[in-house]
Amino acid sequence: MNSSYDTDVLIVGAGPTGLTLAASLAQRGISATLVDRQAAGANTSRAGVVNARSLEVLERVDVARRLVKEGIQAARFNIRDRARTLTAVDFSTLPTDYPYSLLVPQSITERLLLDRLTELGGSVVRPVSLTTIEQDADGVTATFDDGRVIRARYAVGADGIHSTVREQAGIGFQGGAYDESFALADVHLTGDVSPDEVNLYWATAGLTVIAPLPDGSYRVVAPVEDAPENPSAPFVQQILDDRGPGGLTVIDVVWGSRFRVHHRVADTFRAGRLLLAGDAAHVHSPAGGQGMNLGIQDAVALSEALAGVLAGGPDSLLDDYSAARRPIARDVVAMTDRLTRLATLPRAARPLRNALIRVMGRIPKANRALAWRLSGIVYR
CATH class of the missing domain: 3.50.50.60 (FAD/NAD(P)-binding domain)
Structure with a gap:
């Protein structure tokens, strides 16, 4: 220079x-x-979430090992309807040194x-x-x-x-935005909730994701028609009651927000x-x-x-x-x-969607393909 x-x-x-x-x-x-x-x-x-492919490339700057020390290794991503598992995406057999999603x-x-x-x-x-x-x-x-x-x-x-x-x-920057907003909250929970797996619940009432974080809280994400700017504990509790596995209680909200989702590519x-x-x-x-x-x-x-x-x-x-x-x-x-x-999907179509997901979950090739995509290693 x-x-x-x-x-x-x-x-x-x-x-x-x-x-x-x-x-x-x-x-x-x-x-x-x-x-x-x-x-x-x-x-x-x-x-x-930091996926396997990101950890692979972050090895080059000596950051991957540091992240792994501070995150939760989630080897499974479950799609569920209440307590029933529709399909389980298994990362543990992927050809990588990081066969999991790192929750951090x-x-x-x-x-x-x-x-x-x-x-x-x-x-x-x-x-x-x-x-x-x-x-x-x-x-x-x-x-x-x-x-x-x-x-x-x-x-x-x-x-x-x-x-x-x-x-x-x-x-x-072509694309658009989805109609629904999303609520996001990091909460403390009691009940039967996995400390090392990500669970996606596709209920008739709507979707919600529950994922553990290293500080003992859980990330809850849910699409709703009009999400509040700062989701309250009662609001998150209602989502979990309507869409989750049952038996979960929100103790408090550590942090929350709302966002609208765009889909655009330059x-x-x-x-x-x-x-x-x-x-x-x-x-x-x-x-x-x-x-x-x-x-x-x-x-x-x-x-x-x-x-x-x-x-x-x-x-x-x-x-x-x-x-x-x-x-x-x-x-x-x-x-x-x-x-x-x-x-x-509209509420009336959700039971059929869940049935189809359950059938797809029984096809090993489909499960492996989703694991490769979610992990990012398909883009090596």
Whole structure:
């Protein structure tokens, strides 16, 4: 890098995607500047699953082993109708060193990624918001709300669904949103609930997911017509009574929120020297727990492409990144869309859906195929 650049790569957005990319580049000895508009990292659980493929790629930055120490290894994903199991997706026989879903809050994932970045000499510039970004034949120039200007060879938008980088690059973001909202709450429970399995309940009243977290709480996610902004204990209790296995009591709500789900994919992940990764490039339903995982995998793939170009390789390596990752994003969006539409079928169609799921659960090939997809190793 010569004196006309402040950094080789400017990364906008310090969520899991941006942190993974910054750490991956730092490990390769590449100068990168990571900025974020928030004053501090995530302090809530949000995404709660790291899948096998993400753990495989995070080995390259020495973060996988740290995550495993702090998470719950869930080798089974059960789809149930009340107490009856319709199908059980078994990860334990997958050809990977991580034959499970790792249940760990996003806040811990971000902390461990930041710890690793710091070890490698990196940091996050906070809080600064990108106002404009322009590119020319030699690099990009980014201006921020505090007046600073950063000149870089390349810039990456890891700045989420409302990405400023994507918008200023003029990249389309096709898709839409689902009608129903989702309630999310981390709660303390009593009753017969598994401490090391994820359970998806497809009841006539609607869907709910219950997943254990390392602090002893449980993640509850449910689509509802109009979710409250802050789900209360009585609200979550009613969901569990209507949709869960029965016999569960909500003691308290640790944290909760609501969200609406979009399904969109950027028209390209590259426009010249501007690149996209994570939610800036694709967003989809949380069904299957793929969102954060797909972004982490984007970041490692993009770090390899950028390293190749900065080492003198062909510029086409960045086109290859877009060409490889965008079809995967489209495939994941299609899969999660099918799962979400199944989950939000009209009440009259739900008993038939459950019967069909029970039949599918008896087909080993179908079970294995779902395990490969949910684990992400199908995208190696």
